Amino acid sequence: xxxxxxxxxxxxxxxxxxxxxxxxxxxxxxxxxxxxxxxxxxxxxxxxxxxxxxxxxxxxxxxxxxxxxxxxxxxxxxxxxxxxxxxxxxxxxxxxxxxxxxxxxxxxxxxxxxxxxxxxxxxxxxxxxxxxxxxxxxxxxxxxxxxxxxxxxxxxxxxxxxxxxxxxxxxxxxxxxxxxxxxxxxxxxxxxxxxxxxxxxxxxxxxxxxxxxxxxxxxxxxxxxxxxxxxxxxxxxxxxxxxxxxxxxxxxxxxxxxxxxxxxxxxxxxxxxxxxxxxxxxxxxxxxxx
Amino acid sequence: xxxxxxxxxxxxxxxxxxxxxxxxxxxxxxxxxxxxxxxxxxxxxxxxxxxxxxxxxxxxxxxxxxxxxxxxxxxxxxxxxxxxxxxxxxxxxxxxxxxxxxxxxxxxxxxxxxxxxxxxxxxxxxxxxxxxxxxxxxxxxxxxxxxxxxxxxxxxxxxxxxxxxxxxxxxxxxxxxxxxxxxxxxxxxxxxxxxxxxxxxxxxxxxxxxxxxxxxxxxxxxxxxxxxxxxxxxxxxxxxxxxxxxxxxxxxxxxxxxxxxxxxxxxxxxxxxxxxxxxxxxxxxxxxxxxxxxxxxxxxxxxxxxxxxxxxxxxxxxxxxxxxxxxxxxxxxxxxxxxxx
Amino acid sequence: xxxxxxxxxxxxxxxxxxxxxxxxxxxxxxxxxxxxxxxxxxxxxxxxxxxxxxxxxxxxxxxxxxxxxxxxxxxxxxxxxxxxxxxxxxxxxxxxxxxxxxxxxxxxxxxxxxxxxxxxxxxxxxxxxxxxxxxxxxxxxxxxxxxxxxxxxxxxxxxxxxxxxxxxxxxxxxxxxxxxxxxxxxxxxxxxxxxxxxxxxxxxxxxxxxxxxxxxxxxxxxxxxxxxxxxxxxxxxxxxxxxxxx
Ligand SMILES: Nc1ncnc2c1ncn2[C@@H]1O[C@H](COP(=O)(O)OP(=O)(O)OP(=O)(O)O)[C@@H](O)[C@H]1O
Ligand SMILES: [Mg+2]
Numbered sequence: 105x106x107x108x109x110x111x112x113x114x115x116x117x118x119x120x121x122x123x124x125x126x127x128x129x130x131x132x133x134x135x136x137x138x139x140x141x142x143x144x145x146x147x148x149x150x151x152x153x154x155x156x157x158x159x160x161x162x163x164x165x166x167x168x169x170x171x172x173x174x175x176x177x178x179x180x181x182x183x184x185x186x187x188x189x190x191x192x193x194x195x196x197x198x199x200x201x202x203x204x205x206x207x208x209x210x211x212x213x214x215x216x217x218x219x220x221x222x223x224x225x226x227x228x229x230x231x232x233x234x235x236x237x238x239x240x241x242x243x244x245x246x247x248x249x250x251x252x253x254x255x256x257x258x259x260x261x262x263x264x265x266x267x268x269x270x271x272x273x274x275x276x277x278x279x280x281x282x283x284x285x286x287x288x289x290x291x292x293x294x295x296x297x298x299x300x301x302x303x304x305x306x307x308x309x310x311x312x313x314x315x316x317x318x319x320x321x322x323x324x325x326x327x328x329x330x331x332x333x334x335x336x337x338x339x340x341x342x343x344x345x346x347x348x349x350x351x352x353x354x355x356x357x358x359x360x361x362x363x364x365x366x367x368x369x370x371x372x373x374x375x376x377x378x379x380x381x382x383x384x385x386x387x388x389x390x391x392x393x394x
Numbered sequence: 395x396x397x398x399x400x401x402x403x404x405x406x407x408x409x410x411x412x413x414x415x416x417x418x419x420x421x422x423x424x425x426x427x428x429x430x431x432x433x434x435x436x437x438x439x440x441x442x443x444x445x446x447x448x449x450x451x452x453x454x455x456x457x458x459x460x461x462x463x464x465x466x467x468x469x470x471x472x473x474x475x476x477x478x479x480x481x482x483x484x485x486x487x488x489x490x491x492x493x494x495x496x497x498x499x500x501x502x503x504x505x506x507x508x509x510x511x512x513x514x515x516x517x518x519x520x521x522x523x524x525x526x527x528x529x530x531x532x533x534x535x536x537x538x539x540x541x542x543x544x545x546x547x548x549x550x551x552x553x554x555x556x557x558x559x560x561x562x563x564x565x566x567x568x569x570x571x572x573x574x575x576x577x578x579x580x581x582x583x584x585x586x587x588x589x590x591x592x593x594x595x596x597x598x599x600x601x602x603x604x605x606x607x608x609x610x611x612x613x614x615x616x617x618x619x620x621x622x623x624x625x626x627x628x629x630x631x632x633x634x635x636x637x638x639x640x641x642x643x644x645x646x647x648x649x650x651x652x653x654x655x656x657x658x659x660x661x662x663x664x665x666x667x668x669x670x671x672x673x674x675x676x677x678x679x680x681x682x683x684x685x686x687x688x689x690x691x692x693x694x695x696x697x698x699x700x701x702x703x704x705x706x707x708x709x710x711x712x713x714x715x716x717x718x719x720x721x722x723x724x725x726x727x728x729x730x731x732x733x734x735x
Numbered sequence: 736x737x738x739x740x741x742x743x744x745x746x747x748x749x750x751x752x753x754x755x756x757x758x759x760x761x762x763x764x765x766x767x768x769x770x771x772x773x774x775x776x777x778x779x780x781x782x783x784x785x786x787x788x789x790x791x792x793x794x795x796x797x798x799x800x801x802x803x804x805x806x807x808x809x810x811x812x813x814x815x816x817x818x819x820x821x822x823x824x825x826x827x828x829x830x831x832x833x834x835x836x837x838x839x840x841x842x843x844x845x846x847x848x849x850x851x852x853x854x855x856x857x858x859x860x861x862x863x864x865x866x867x868x869x870x871x872x873x874x875x876x877x878x879x880x881x882x883x884x885x886x887x888x889x890x891x892x893x894x895x896x897x898x899x900x901x902x903x904x905x906x907x908x909x910x911x912x913x914x915x916x917x918x919x920x921x922x923x924x925x926x927x928x929x930x931x932x933x934x935x936x937x938x939x940x941x942x943x944x945x946x947x948x949x950x951x952x953x954x955x956x957x958x959x960x961x962x963x964x965x966x967x968x969x970x971x972x973x974x975x976x977x978x979x980x981x
Contacts, residue, residue, distance in 0.1 A: 137529055185701070193528055193529050194529075194532070195705075195708060199704050201654075201697075202697040202701035205694070212690045213690045213691045320540055320650070324541055324544075327533050328541075330533075362549050363549065364548070365544035366549075369538065369545070372537075373523075374522075376522040376525065376526070376534065
């Protein structure tokens, strides 16, 4: 029992972290809160499904294509919509939120629900870890998550592009004055966030069915994790993912699985009361106190 | 030397006079001022009672949505841009529903009680987020109702997915429509009066600069609580009203479309004007009814409209129309071309 | 009992030690100037005293009570008013309505003193501080007022609050000589009225004319304190400002 909490909590946490990272990367760099995250997530899953089932493409091809399409969609969203709204925080939020809702509700209207919409797992079978049987798909998710994190860290801290990203994140105008194009960087950050979103969809969705409500769920979870961890801090997102991930699994195992949905909410409100900027939020303390 | 044309905008002479000096000298000037103000009041009054019975229902929904939009706009002009008006609506609806269903209170008690309890619970729900500003606040308000929906769904409280049915109805459609219209006008004029009063300036100040409010010796938390209480109270009334109107309450009270509608109405009509949201609701309410056949595409259309307006006409319809009404626009020759600045 | 006594105040932001164990005292009715190069921690000190930041450690004793860590509005109501280095008006409100907001504060209610219609009162205060009453200026929205007026508006706020200890954070920055010359007498008048004042300032010449004592900060540390005359002679002060040993 305890071991399975350990293992499943870990997997759950990695899933949460992957979902949240896409959102937090974009926000951390360009200050765009991409509320169409949930929409992109489901869209990524549906594209993969369509390529795989309807067009008969090989799995990795259709998955790869849909990840690229979603990335392009993110960039396009910046180029067409957000670029006109830069700096108007509220308008940006409303624009991305409405796009997300358009995507999700459109899919709902087109009849995306039921068992038919289901991506197969990459590989069947399960492995024993600490005496707990774990499906291979979950193991792939954990490995991919770890790999993604390492790549991300390398990219942000050891490449020129990453340096430009950090520059824009810290001071857009200064970055502009040393020859970085903030618009380009912001666009890339959106593309990157969307790619991560689609990637996590490809990896995670085979665990269940593709449904519109799942899109809203993902958005909620990503946001809750980001808020608890601090919206722009990668470390915070990881820590928060593990906190929520484990508490969720603990609740469902020891109390009642019906209560798992209460966990993120309770955690979030509790954290906000004591630390409004999240656990690792770069506390703009003046802002925080008033 | 090239001649180009540029658009010139001049205030109409009547506006120039009436804006500064409240001195009207002719029927024409009085009409200029009064007609646009009377039009909605009289128009709605006539419409409400003259339209065929089916459209009366639409009017009721429109009025209620107008209140939701007004409440959103009020909160937004206090710097509290909520993306989850549905939370307040649902809390009001569930409070009234519970009061009616479990306690057996009659409708004229359950609605006020539901409003009050709903507003108290809403304020308590939002209280932890009051340390947040701008977008951070929006993010949290967006997810709270969606999470609560999950909570209701999985724990099965208040009827879970089934909801509560068989609540007491209103005595008749005329009463309903009259009540909703009166409530709408009270909300509208009340909020306008509040915003224009000295006390209301504190709420405006909250958005402009909350640190300066704090340096003025006023606790921003306390004033934000007041703003939320007022804003959520309005939505709770809407929720309580609608539960009794539909005679049932379900999880759909938390759904995103209820959060999106007030924002869409405000953005389409013009944020921060109070008249704008009203105009927006009057446009979107019947439109959404006309689109009922499209099912969930209805929300798509709202959201698409919302996105389009925020990008293409961010000021909204009302300021746009007001400008057209009050200004003369014409093309004039600009000799020597238009200067660079 | 000292009027205002700061003990070992310390504040860090991540790795930066913005205020490093600063202690000082202010007597009632005195005017203390705080000077120091950019980034030396002056604004942070002000924020710590007025409750806009919580100190990591240390005490702020105001009339025998430790106020460190209280909410800013609470401290304002205890009688410590402040202005902001970056002006913070309520842009959507007309200038005189900007003063109506502080007039609602519990402190004003408690102090009494202000009677009558809030608007008239606000206009009175603005007139005293250099807004011509019969001109359109007090009625214009703050968003279109020039910088000089916005600085005065900041000052008007603490006057409306009837604060007994006033902290001015770079009140003179961005003002013309003529504007400074018109504001200086107002500050002297406040001192005569028995107020205690802390002035953070870069305009040393104007400050030294009116300050009773001056404290110098550098990189978060207090490096000197004394009368303006003494401070001007200190070599360490010149070093901090000019970066060279003279
Ligand atoms: N909210 C904050 N977060 C992080 N660092 C801060 C914050 N506020 C101030 N600092 C840092 O603390 C140090 C002191 O800043 P402070 O604003 O107090 O300086 P100052 O003396 O007022 O400078 P100036 O003369 O330019 O106004 C600076 O290094 C600044 O970068
Ligand atoms: Mg400073």
